Amino acid sequence: MDLYSLTLTEVASKIKNKEVSIKEVLDNIYSRIEDVEPKVDAYITLTQKLAYERAEKLQQRLDNGEDIGVLGGVPIAIKDNICTNGVKTTCASRMLENFVPIYDATVIKKLEDAGAIIIGKTNMDEFAMGSSTETSYIKKTKNPWDLSRVPGGSSGGSAAAVSAQMAYASLGSDTGGSIRQPASYCSVVGLKPTYGLISRFGLIAFASSLDQIGPFARTVEDATLMLNVIAGHDKLDTTSADIEKEDYTKALINSVEGKVIGIPTDFINDGINSDVKLAYDNAIEKLKSLGAQVKEINLEYAKYSLATYYIIATAEASSNLGRYDGIRYGYRTKDFDDLDDLYRKSRTEGFGDEVKRRIMLGTYVLSSGYYDAYYKRAQQVRTLIVENFKKAFESCDVIMIPTAPNTSFKFGAHNASPLEMYLEDIYTVPVNIAGLPGISVPGGFDKNGMPIGIQFIAKAFDEKNLLQVAYTFEQNTTYHKEIPTIEEGK
Amino acid sequence: MSVSKEDVKHIANLSKLNLTDKELEKYTTELSDIVNFANELSNIDVDGIKPTAHILDIKNVFRKDEVQPSYDREEILKNAPSKDAGCVSVPKVVE
Numbered sequence: 001m002d003l004y005s006l007t008l009t010e011v012a013s014k015i016k017n018k019e020v021s022i023k024e025v026l027d028n029i030y031s032r033i034e035d036v037e038p039k040v041d042a043y044i045t046l047t048q049k050l051a052y053e054r055a056e057k058l059q060q061r062l063d064n065g066e067d068i069g070v071l072g073g074v075p076i077a078i079k080d081n082i083c084t085n086g087v088k089t090t091c092a093s094r095m096l097e098n099f100v101p102i103y104d105a106t107v108i109k110k111l112e113d114a115g116a117i118i119i120g121k122t123n124m125d126e127f128a129m130g131s132s133t134e135t136s137y138i139k140k141t142k143n144p145w146d147l148s149r150v151p152g153g154s155s156g157g158s159a160a161a162v163s164a165q166m167a168y169a170s171l172g173s174d175t176g177g178s179i180r181q182p183a184s185y186c187s188v189v190g191l192k193p194t195y196g197l198i199s200r201f202g203l204i205a206f207a208s209s210l211d212q213i214g215p216f217a218r219t220v221e222d223a224t225l226m227l228n229v230i231a232g233h234d235k236l237d238t239t240s241a242d243i244e245k246e247d248y249t250k251a252l253i254n255s256v257e258g259k260v261i262g263i264p265t266d267f268i269n270d271g272i273n274s275d276v277k278l279a280y281d282n283a284i285e286k287l288k289s290l291g292a293q294v295k296e297i298n299l300e301y302a303k304y305s306l307a308t309y310y311i312i313a314t315a316e317a318s319s320n321l322g323r324y325d326g327i328r329y330g331y332r333t334k335d336f337d338d339l340d341d342l343y344r345k346s347r348t349e350g351f352g353d354e355v356k357r358r359i360m361l362g363t364y365v366l367s368s369g370y371y372d373a374y375y376k377r378a379q380q381v382r383t384l385i386v387e388n389f390k391k392a393f394e395s396c397d398v399i400m401i402p403t404a405p406n407t408s409f410k411f412g413a414h415n416a417s418p419l420e421m422y423l424e425d426i427y428t429v430p431v432n433i434a435g436l437p438g439i440s441v442p443g444g445f446d447k448n449g450m451p452i453g454i455q456f457i458a459k460a461f462d463e464k465n466l467l468q469v470a471y472t473f474e475q476n477t478t479y480h481k482e483i484p485t486i487e488e489g490k
Numbered sequence: 491m492s493v494s495k496e497d498v499k500h501i502a503n504l505s506k507l508n509l510t511d512k513e514l515e516k517y518t519t520e521l522s523d524i525v526n527f528a529n530e531l532s533n534i535d536v537d538g539i540k541p542t543a544h545i546l547d548i549k550n551v552f553r554k555d556e557v558q559p560s561y562d563r564e565e566i567l568k569n570a571p572s573k574d575a576g577c578v579s580v581p582k583v584v585e
Contacts, residue, residue, distance in 0.1 A: 102566065338582075364501045377532070
């Protein structure tokens, strides 16, 4: 068995027990990347030099008998919207194509404190805006399960890298499903923690009331280890929650005995692919057979989440992306007449189509005369959605829905209508709207062999219940053990 | 409510984006589709519902007003597209 096919937990233990050296692990993962990356295109930047330097130092410390951390020597990939000191962080945009941060995001510091080795930065939709990674200015990432299909998005590179065994785990960001949906499309575990649980200092902002960093991994256990490392209050992020640190690995209990699983029947019957529905029904039966109690719940406002999302997210994006003016950093146009011309040309040339569409939509819903009808109303509906979930959680521990209504689609399938692509996020956005934790776990395959994800959702800061149910589902199914072929599908 | 070409011209201007005629056509159609979709919210009774300003109950997070080391000037300027004499350089703003 090749080293790269081990789980994070397994490889960390082999390093710790000195069955393998950190250099061997790195050599192996980079040789895997050399083999597979030309087909998958998951990475924007590879950081071999820094990685090998770090490996040497970590190995020395390990050989001196020091504890190098729970992720000691483990290669990890990072979405390219998370700042890495001295390493290009492009947001997959022409605007930041040459941007080199001079500081590390808090999550990077935490990963490195725990001994992780950053091996590269992964591709994504430009500024995390998209559901297929096709809006990247840099390259197109392919789905390892069928290279003619998209990996999902916006964290498509991070999902594909873990799926194709080019990293043991990775970080992504999730504003409306950008971790869970690509996890579902690529058959890996994708966790979006509660809003406020992970510091976003150093995450390039898209929609600040929704954005959250989270891990991709091959197993729930590995994702939990990652969560343990990156969670916690940070005074550099004023929106981070000041709560006591927990050990989430205690939630890795293989039992759902007595747990109540909420099923929002009214919400999931519209426009769902029949194979996804079948996988979902099987998941319900599986949990029942394991002793969980399944209960129908009502999420009457969840169906309005998408409209709410595209108003709030674009409004915030139009504000957040106002900073890209070609002055202090980022792309500046070559020829301009005056300052205003510099702003306009830099932004027009620096941003891609989808980003412009969202900036304009956000500007529209915030503009005079429309603010009350759109932005304020959306914030009110947001309250109704939040209350809806609160009420639902009075009668269940965890809610289960599919991660996406469909499986991965072919490149260009949604080019004609951006709105159609937005509809793919229907099952993931409610979670961001309400600030809840959600996780996508491999839950089956459709008739073309494309992966299906099952999503669990819990109360705010109730990651433990979330992880226990997800872990139990995973331990009693075999979908996560399937490996992609990394070939063109039929 | 639907989005007109004039609306798109106006918001592109506010967003400091230049659009070609072809783009203007395209964005008008696309933004209309999305706004029409978002109009489903107008059917919901939101009377007396408080807008969600922040999902966590966090208000006014302050830090102590203390002097702390900042980033090095040269380091910061590394990312500036144009610089001069230790400053970011911009075209003339005031005539």
